[in-house]
Amino acid sequence: MPTPAETEALLLSLRVAVWSVLGSLPAAIAIAWLLARTRFPGHALLNGLLHIPLVVPPVVIGYLLLVFLGRRGPGGVFLENVFGVTLGFTWQGAAVASAIVAFPLMLRAIRQSIEAVDRRLEQAARTLGAGSANAFCTVTLPLIAPGVFAGMVLSFARSLGEFGATITFVSSIPGETRTLPLALYAATQVPGGEPQATRLVIISVALAMIALVGSEWLARRTRHYASGEP
Amino acid sequence: MIDIAFAHRQGGFSLDVRMQLPGSGVTGLFGTSGAGKSTVADVIAGLIRPDDGRIAVGETVLFDRARGVAVAPERRRIGYVFQEARLFPHMNVRTNLRFGARRRGGAGPGAFDQVVGLLGLEPLLDRRTRHLSGGEAQRVAIGRALLSDPELLIMDEPLSSLDQQRRDDVLPHLESLAADTGIPMIYITHSIEEIIRLADHLAVMANGAVIACGPIQDVMARPDVPVLNDRRDAGTLLQTTVAGHFDEDHLSALRFGEHTLLVPRTERAKGSPLALRILARDVSLALEPPQRSSVMNVLPGQVQGIHARGDGHVDVSVDTGQIIRARITRRSADDLSLRVGLHLYALVKSVAFAERDAFRRHAEGDH
Structure with missing residues (x-):
């Protein structure tokens, strides 16, 4: 059985990943739609900016977050004063770091599925009395559900594995920001920590397997639904 | 009276369409492919906003560039049956049929059963759309458009994607539709046979313009309409x-x-x-x-x-x-x-x- 510290790291990892995915989902759908369906000045620039986390080392993202959203960064001070939210050295900060690092993955999956939707179906919905928002919710969204789901799975997996941006931005505080990968790293840094590291490796692998099998099952159901199979 | 006058440029193709159609019965819109027929349908339905012009169905002005009127497609009450059925794949036949009815307040009580009966859709209601044949899908699409309580029905080559046997399945339904519902219909096709079976009125298009428009017998009798006369079966x-x-x-x-x-x-x-x-x-x-x-x-x-x-x-x-x-x-x-x-x-x-x-x-x- 996992020790209390291990359970803590496991639950923290799940909490960070779930909030990271759910928090970035609405923005990902909105921006994916914008990029897939509209053309505006700065289209390519926005697309490029959003893909930066995919190509720069996560430590860079973590450092930028620290500078801007850390306790003394301009964004951090603003959030602290206006919303009373502190991101520096908190699990919320870890969720933000994960969300940003995983965002391009989710965005790409959703954007591709929106581009694959036959716009003529949306046109048909419009002629049948559905406004554009209604057509999006009742026709487009159900049809891109498999893509949205795939994006969520990718982003969830990326969040679970997030290390560099997290440790740079929110450090590795047990019970607050020490997720599974961070706990594993910590274990490898103390003499005689190998048994501890091995246990964490087993927990990580088990978690990944469960997530994979579960997502596979859910993905099949969503695909069937969207393609009209019984 | 359906009054259509608009000019529109799209890519290298320009349309200048002017025609007045009767407010009842079936108008055939005939022309070879590439004449601009589908664009006319999209403009009437509001899916394309023309550069200039005015479009009115009866008293309702749908588009008037000069007065800045451009009614959104969902507010136009135009039933549009596309070349491909365009059924929603994540819904079954019944839900597809009700899509428009639910958003437009329905076409009156009993309308659902009436349309289902008219088009012979009863055995299909609980099927998923992917299990429909081409002819069945097109009949569902026609029913879906009818149930959205349209003031005008536009059919853009609804039979062109079907083989001859499926066409023969659907054509009689279209004929009774024209006779039974009393909804004016614009029927787009490049098949003269379909025009003759369905239309009372005929508009002929070539190269983005209407070159003849009037009662079908009068237009057919004109010797100077190239698309009608440059064919072996003129x-x-x-x-x-x-x-x-x-x-x-x-x-x-x-x-x-x-x-x-x-x-x-x-x-x-x-x-x-x-x-x-x-x-x-x-x-x-x-x-x-x-x-x-x-x-x-x-x-x-x-x-x-x-x-x-x-x-x-x-x-x-x-x-x-x-x-x-x-x-x-x-x-x-x-x-x-x-x-x-x-x-x-x-x-x-x-x-x-x-x-x-x-x-x-x-x-x-x-x-």
Whole structure:
């Protein structure tokens, strides 16, 4: 059985990943739609900016977050004063770091599925009395559900594995920001920590397997639904 | 009255469309592919905003560039049946049918059952759309459009993606639809057979413009509409009444004006109206009634117009009460010294009817 510290790291990892995915989902759908369906000045620039986390080392993202959203960064001070939210050295900060690092993955999956939707179906919905928002919710969204789901799975997996941006931005505080990968790293840094590291490796692998099998099952159901199979 | 006038540029193609259509019955919008027919449908439905113009259905102005009116497609109440059925794949047939009805407050109580009955959709209601054949899917699409309570129905080549057998499944439904619902319909096609079976009114498009528009018989009788006349099956439409049957000869007699035509036995009852198409190449001309000839239909008439064609043929319009056209060689025309006003005889072979002519089934009430 996992020790209390291990359970803590496991639950923290799940909490960070779930909030990271759910928090970035609405923005990902909105921006994916914008990029897939509209053309505006700065289209390519926005697309490029959003893909930066995919190509720069996560430590860079973590450092930028620290500078801007850390306790003394301009964004951090603003959030602290206006919303009373502190991101520096908190699990919320870890969720933000994960969300940003995983965002391009989710965005790409959703954007591709929106581009694959036959716009003529949306046109048909419009002629049948559905406004554009209604057509999006009742026709487009159900049809891109498999893509949205795939994006969520990718982003969830990326969040679970997030290390560099997290440790740079929110450090590795047990019970607050020490997720599974961070706990594993910590274990490898103390003499005689190998048994501890091995246990964490087993927990990580088990978690990944469960997530994979579960997502596979859910993905099949969503695909069937969207393609009209019984 | 449906008033359509707009100009629109799209890529390198420009449209300048002007036509007035009656507010009831079926208008066929005919033209070769690439003439701009589908763009006209999209503009009327509001899916394309034209550069300029005005579009009104009855009292409702849908678009008026000068006054800044552009009604959104969802507020237009135009039922649009597309070339492909465009059913929503994540919904079953019933949910597809109700999509428009739910958003437009429905087409009145009992409308659902009525439309389902009219289109024979009962056995399909709980099916997923991917399990429908092409013809079934198109019937569902027609039902879905009807149930959105439209003021105008536009059908853009609804049969073109179907094979002949499926077409024959759907066509009778379209015919009864036109007769039963009373919703004005614009029917887009490049099939002259479909036009003849369905339309009362005909608009012809070529290169982004309407080149002829009017009651179908009048437009068909015009010799100067290239897309109608540059085809082997060019011809005119004749409105007749079934006068009687000769069962032992497998013939029926049709009357129009003072004339009687003998045609292969039709199933239509005595006294019912029947429209038929007479192909110009099946009509020959004679200055005197032929003696002892195999041609049974000899119709006296007067030359109303002579239209030389580029291919060595001459189209001669003969007024027999209704216009019949004969396509003859230029040499024959010269030999007969044809001129406008000349009295002569149009010879129509009886066999021409059954082989090529689609009989309009719902001609009642049209004329």
